[in-house]
Amino acid sequence: MELNFTIASRICRPHQPHNMDHDADHAPDPASGPGSWSIAPENGSIGRASAAQARDDVDHTEEELELVPPVPHEAMHEAMHEAMDEDPQHSGSDHPATPMNLSGALEKQARQAEANANANDSSSENATNDPAIEELGEKSGLALFNNPPNLSRIRRVLFECSDAIEISLDEYQTYWPFIDNVWVKQRSNSSKEGHCTTDYYMCRLRRPTHRTSETRPLPEGKRPRKKRVREGGMCNFQIKVVRFEGAYSTVTIARTPGSSDVHSHDLDFIDRVKRNSGLMESARKESCKGYLPSSIYTKFQEYPEMLSEAGGRFLTVTDVRNVSAKWRIQNPEVKLIPHDGYEYQKGHGIVRSQGAAERSNETISAQSRVHPQDSAPALPPDILSFPQFSLDFLQPYLPNHADRRGEFPHVTLSYASSMDSKISLRAGMQTVLSGPEAKLMTHYLRSRHDAILIGVGTVLADNPGLNCRLEGAGGFGGLGRMWQPRPVVIDPTGRWPVHPDCRMLRTAVEGKGKAPWVVVSPGAQINPQTLMMLKGYGGDFLRIVEYNQHWRLHWEGVLRALASEGIKSVMIEGGGTVLSELLNPEYTNFIDSIIVTVAPTYLGSGGVSVSPHSKLDQEGNPNAALNPREVKWTPLGQNVIMCGKIRPHEEERRGE
Numbered sequence: 001m002e003l004n005f006t007i008a009s010r011i012c013r014p015h016q017p018h019n020m021d022h023d024a025d026h027a028p029d030p031a032s033g034p035g036s037w038s039i040a041p042e043n044g045s046i047g048r049a050s051a052a053q054a055r056d057d058v059d060h061t062e063e064e065l066e067l068v069p070p071v072p073h074e075a076m077h078e079a080m081h082e083a084m085d086e087d088p089q090h091s092g093s094d095h096p097a098t099p100m101n102l103s104g105a106l107e108k109q110a111r112q113a114e115a116n117a118n119a120n121d122s123s124s125e126n127a128t129n130d131p132a133i134e135e136l137g138e139k140s141g142l143a144l145f146n147n148p149p150n151l152s153r154i155r156r157v158l159f160e161c162s163d164a165i166e167i168s169l170d171e172y173q174t175y176w177p178f179i180d181n182v183w184v185k186q187r188s189n190s191s192k193e194g195h196c197t198t199d200y201y202m203c204r205l206r207r208p209t210h211r212t213s214e215t216r217p218l219p220e221g222k223r224p225r226k227k228r229v230r231e232g233g234m235c236n237f238q239i240k241v242v243r244f245e246g247a248y249s250t251v252t253i254a255r256t257p258g259s260s261d262v263h264s265h266d267l268d269f270i271d272r273v274k275r276n277s278g279l280m281e282s283a284r285k286e287s288c289k290g291y292l293p294s295s296i297y298t299k300f301q302e303y304p305e306m307l308s309e310a311g312g313r314f315l316t317v318t319d320v321r322n323v324s325a326k327w328r329i330q331n332p333e334v335k336l337i338p339h340d341g342y343e344y345q346k347g348h349g350i351v352r353s354q355g356a357a358e359r360s361n362e363t364i365s366a367q368s369r370v371h372p373q374d375s376a377p378a379l380p381p382d383i384l385s386f387p388q389f390s391l392d393f394l395q396p397y398l399p400n401h402a403d404r405r406g407e408f409p410h411v412t413l414s415y416a417s418s419m420d421s422k423i424s425l426r427a428g429m430q431t432v433l434s435g436p437e438a439k440l441m442t443h444y445l446r447s448r449h450d451a452i453l454i455g456v457g458t459v460l461a462d463n464p465g466l467n468c469r470l471e472g473a474g475g476f477g478g479l480g481r482m483w484q485p486r487p488v489v490i491d492p493t494g495r496w497p498v499h500p501d502c503r504m505l506r507t508a509v510e511g512k513g514k515a516p517w518v519v520v521s522p523g524a525q526i527n528p529q530t531l532m533m534l535k536g537y538g539g540d541f542l543r544i545v546e547y548n549q550h551w552r553l554h555w556e557g558v559l560r561a562l563a564s565e566g567i568k569s570v571m572i573e574g575g576g577t578v579l580s581e582l583l584n585p586e587y588t589n590f591i592d593s594i595i596v597t598v599a600p601t602y603l604g605s606g607g608v609s610v611s612p613h614s615k616l617d618q619e620g621n622p623n624a625a626l627n628p629r630e631v632k633w634t635p636l637g638q639n640v641i642m643c644g645k646i647r648p649h650e651e652e653r654r655g656e
C-alpha cells in the first residue's frame with residue numbers, strides 16, 4: 001500500500017494574484033491568475049455587426065482633425081491670460097506669457113528629439129514616435145479605433161506640459177480624452193458669464209488611494225474589488241486648463257507655479273495604472289454593437305502600434321469587459337458575438353462558425369501580402385490554419401465539461417512517440433515527430449482543454465509557447481486570450497529561470513496565450529522579484545504540499561489544486577518523466593484519455609522513452625503495465641493517432 005506524506009491538502013498561494021496591468025482604478029483580470037478564475041460569462045443574440053459598420057462608426061476623420069493653429073483673438077486672449085494668471089494659491093507664473101500652439105509644441109518637441117537623437121534609448125515610447133508607425137496608424141482604416149493624427153507625440157506634449165500651450169477647442173476635445181488618465185481634477189472655477197472655465201489638475205500619482213471599506217455590503221455574488229493602495233505624493237506635477245468658449249474657442253494648458261518641472265515617472269507608468277477614456281470609448285462603442293469583450297480586445301491587439309500610440313499598451317480584456325458592462329446590463333437578452341468566423345464553444349474548443357471557410361481563406365491569403373497596412377489585420381506568422389479534415393474520431397476521448405466530477409479535472413495524456421516509444425532523441429533535445437496534420441490536431445486538442453501541463457525538463461529543452469495557434473484562437477484573429485489554455489509547469493525545485501524573454505511570457509505579452517502557473521514544492525526558493533514579475537504577466541507560482549513515498553509531488557494533489565483553481569480539463573503533453581509516472585497503476589484513476597501520435601521512425605535506445613513501471617501478476621510473471629480500453633487507431637498524414645481511455649469504468653472501480 002502506498003504511503004502518502006500529505007502535509008496539507010490545499011494549495012498555498014504565496015500572495016493574492018497581482019497583475020501589474022491593474023491598479024486601484026481597475027478590477028483584476030478574472031483570467032489572470034489563480035484565485036481569480038471565475039470568468040463572467042460572455043454570451044447572449046444580436047445580428048452580427050459588419051466590418052463596414054465598424055469602420056463607419058469612427059470618431060474623427062483626418063480632415064476634421066487637421067491641426068489648425070488657434071486664431072488669436074484679442075478679447076479672448078485677454079480673458080485667457082486673466083484666467084492663466086488667476087491662481088489663488090500662487091500668484092504669477094513661470095511660463096512664457098504667450099502660450100504655444102500645438103504645431104509649435106510639436107516642432108519644439110521634434111527639435112529636442114533631434115538634439116537628443118544620440119542620447120535616445122530604445123524605449124518603447126520613443127519607438128511609437130516613428131513616423132512610419134504614425135503613418136501606418138493613420139492609414140489603417142480597418143482597426144476598431146481610429147487615432148487622430150500625431151497622437152503619440154501630442155500625448156507626450158500634453159503629458160510633459162513643458163511650455164504653456166494654446167489649442168483650439170476642437171483639438172482639446174480630440175486629444176484630451178487620450179491623456180486624461182494622467183490627470184485628476186482638483187477644482188474648477190468659472191467666470192460669471194460662463195465663457196471661461198479653469199480646471200486645476202494634479203498628476204494621478206499625487207493622489208493617494210485607499211482600500212475600499214470592507215464593511216460595505218457587496219451585492220450577492222460580487223467579489224470585492226482588489227484595490228491597490230497608493231501612498232500619494234509620488235509626483236508633484238500640476239496644471240491648469242483654461243477653456244474660453246466664444247466665437248474663437250481656445251484652451252490653454254500650463255503648469256501651475258507650485259508644480260514640479262517634470263513628472264517623476266514616464267507616460268507608460270500612468271498608462272499602466274489607468275487607461276484613458278479616448279481609448280476606452282472606442283471599446284465601449286464596439287461593445288454596443290454586441291461584440292464579445294474578448295473579441296474586441298483581440299481586435300485591438302491586431303494593431304499594436306496604434307494601440308500603443310493611443311496609450312493602450314497595457315489594455316486588458318477586463319478593461320474592455322468593464323467598459324462594456326453598462327450596455328450589457330441594459331441589454332441582457334443580447335447574445336454577444338465574436339468578430340470573425342470563429343467561436344469558442346464552452347467544452348468544444350475553437351469551432352468554425354458558418355461561412356467562415358471563405359473568410360478564413362481571405363485572411364490567410366491576406367497574410368502573404370507585402371504591405372501589412374494594405375491588407376486585413378496582420379496575423380501572426382505562426383498562425384496555423386484550421387484543420388480541413390475531420391477530427392470527429394477524437395470526440396469520445398475529449399473532455400465533456402457537462403459531466404465533470406468537481407474534484408479533479410478531465411486529464412488527457414497527449415504526446416508524439418516513435419515506433420520504439422521514444423519522444424525525443426535525447427533528454428533536452430526537441431525532436432519533431434508530428435507531421436503537419438498531427439500538429440494541427442495537437443493545437444485543436446489544446447483548444448479543447450483549460451490547461452496544458454508539462455514537466456520542467458520539457459520547458460528547459462523546448463522553450464515552448466504552450467498556446468493554441470489555430471486561426472480563430474485568442475491572438476490569432478478572433479477570440480480573445482481568455483479562451484487560450486493555461487500553461488502549467490511542474491517545477492518542484494524552481495529550476496526554470498522564468499524570464500520575460502521565454503516564449504511563454506512573450507506569448508502572453510503578445511496576447512497570444514496565457515502566462516504560466518508554475519507548480520513548486522514548499523521548499524522551493526523563489527526569488528521575490530521573479531514572483532512579482534511572473535504575477536505581473538498574469539502567471540503565478542502554486543505551492544503544492546502533497547508528496548508520494550518517493551518525495552515526489554503527488555499528482556492527486558496537483559490535479560486537485562488545478563480543479564480548485566477552476567481548471568476543468570488538462571492536457572498533459574510530457575515529457576518522458578511526467579508521462580511515464582502518470583501511466584503507473586497508482587494514477588490510472590486520474591487519467592481519462594490518452595491520445596498518442598505515432599511516427600514512422602525509430603529514435604534508438606538513447607532517446608527519452610515513455611514507459612511505466614513493469615507489472616507482475618500474482619505468480620510473479622511479467623504482465624502488461626497498462627492496457628488502454630476503447631482503443632481506436634486513425635491514420636493522419638504520415639502518423640497514426642492512437643486514442644484510448646484509461647480510467648476504469650465506475651463499476652470496475654467499485655469492483656463489480
Ligand SMILES: NC(=O)c1ccc[n+]([C@@H]2O[C@H](COP(=O)([O-])OP(=O)(O)OC[C@H]3O[C@@H](n4cnc5c(N)ncnc54)[C@H](O)[C@@H]3O)[C@@H](O)[C@H]2O)c1
Pocket residue numbers: 414415416417422423424426427428429430431433454455456457458459461462490491492493551552553554555573574575576577578579581608
Ligand atoms: N514528443 C513529445 O510529444 C514530447 C512531449 C514533451 C516533451 N518531449 C521531450 O521530452 C524531453 C523532456 O522529458 P524529461 O523526462 O526530461 O522532462 P519532463 O518534461 O518530464 O520533466 C521532468 C521534470 O519534471 C519534474 N517532475 C515531473 N514529475 C514530478 C513529480 N511527480 N514530482 C516532482 N517533480 C516532478 C522534475 O523536476 C523532473 O525532473 C525533451 O527532450 C522534450 O523535447 C517530447
Ligand SMILES: Nc1nc(=O)c(N)c(NC[C@H](O)[C@H](O)[C@H](O)COP(=O)(O)O)[nH]1
Pocket residue numbers: 414415416430431432433434442454458462463464465466467573574597
Ligand atoms: N505533439 C507533439 N509532436 C511532436 O513532434 C513534438 N515534438 C511534441 N513535443 C511536445 C513538447 O511539449 C513541446 O515542447 C511542445 O509541443 C512545444 O509547444 P509549442 O509548439 O512551443 O507551443 N509534441
